[in-house]
Amino acid sequence: MMNCHDATFLMSQSRERTLSFSERMKLRLHIGMCRGCANFERQLPRLGDAAKAYASSSEQKDV
Amino acid sequence: MDQIARLGTEFADADPAFLARVREDMLRFARLQLGSDDEAEDAVQEALAGALKNVTNFRGEAALKTWIIAILKNKVADILRQRQRRPVVASQMQETDQEGALPAVFDRKGMWRDAARPARWEDPEAELHSSQFLAVFDACLNRLPPQQGRVFMMREIVELETQEICSELGLSVSNIHVILHRARLALRACLQLHWFHEGA
Numbered sequence: 001m002m003n004c005h006d007a008t009f010l011m012s013q014s015r016e017r018t019l020s021f022s023e024r025m026k027l028r029l030h031i032g033m034c035r036g037c038a039n040f041e042r043q044l045p046r047l048g049d050a051a052k053a054y055a056s057s058s059e060q061k062d063v
Numbered sequence: 064m065d066q067i068a069r070l071g072t073e074f075a076d077a078d079p080a081f082l083a084r085v086r087e088d089m090l091r092f093a094r095l096q097l098g099s100d101d102e103a104e105d106a107v108q109e110a111l112a113g114a115l116k117n118v119t120n121f122r123g124e125a126a127l128k129t130w131i132i133a134i135l136k137n138k139v140a141d142i143l144r145q146r147q148r149r150p151v152v153a154s155q156m157q158e159t160d161q162e163g164a165l166p167a168v169f170d171r172k173g174m175w176r177d178a179a180r181p182a183r184w185e186d187p188e189a190e191l192h193s194s195q196f197l198a199v200f201d202a203c204l205n206r207l208p209p210q211q212g213r214v215f216m217m218r219e220i221v222e223l224e225t226q227e228i229c230s231e232l233g234l235s236v237s238n239i240h241v242i243l244h245r246a247r248l249a250l251r252a253c254l255q256l257h258w259f260h261e262g263a
Contacts, residue, residue: 003173004174015218016218016239037175037181039181039182039183050191051200056133
């Protein structure tokens with residue numbers, strides 16, 4: 001059984017490369033049983049969205 | 064600084080303090096991405112000059128900044144791509160502590176520690192553009208180990224491919240995967256702690 005470190009590592013990599021079939025199966029099995037990793041999976045794309053919002057914002061800092 | 068003055072006259076209704084702030088943000092971004100003050104200055108000057116040419120199209124500071132930053136991102140990406148055709152300089156190869164630490168979110172078995180386990184985020188989209196959220200995001204990004212922050216921005220903001228980041232920094236694909244994993248874990252943990260604290 002995959003642990004949370006390895007599951008989050010695969011989820012992170014899925015933003016850079018296509019996961020193999022067996023990687024996806026192991027990941028789904030873990031996420032199905034792990035609330036923390038299921039939340040992580042939903043939040044991962046939000047980090048990218050936030051980074052883009054950050055780069056294009058006019059109010060990111062109150063100097 | 065005369066660039067600012069010139070911008071000020073071109074954008075008659077733009078606040079000079081706003082323009083100075085935008086320029087500071089641009090420089091910070093370009094320096095982090097390029098690792099060179101001179102090249103960063105040049106990229107920012109060119110981006111500002113490019114924006115001046117299209118000055119009539121803009122209403123409002125937010126639209127103007129979005130536009131300038133978009134030009135800057137393209138400049139930075141161009142410079143990084145050009146560099147790949149040159150031999151890797153020694154200083155880039157000497158950095159050995161490349162990956163930065165794994166944030167302390169897992170126990171010895173690699174399972175989430177209770178305090179670090181991702182909680183549900185309520186309605187995250189709605190808040191992405193609020194200035195308070197972006198200030199927290201800025202603080203969290205700046206708290207990352209430098210290499211992690213740099214690679215994360217190259218990937219998620221400049222949108223370079225993994226191979227391009229590898230050639231630029233002289234790192235392997237697996238280095239990049241490790242760095243991005245750690246950066247995302249640390250950033251997520253920081254946002255949860257300082258922004259999405261409810262329901263933890």
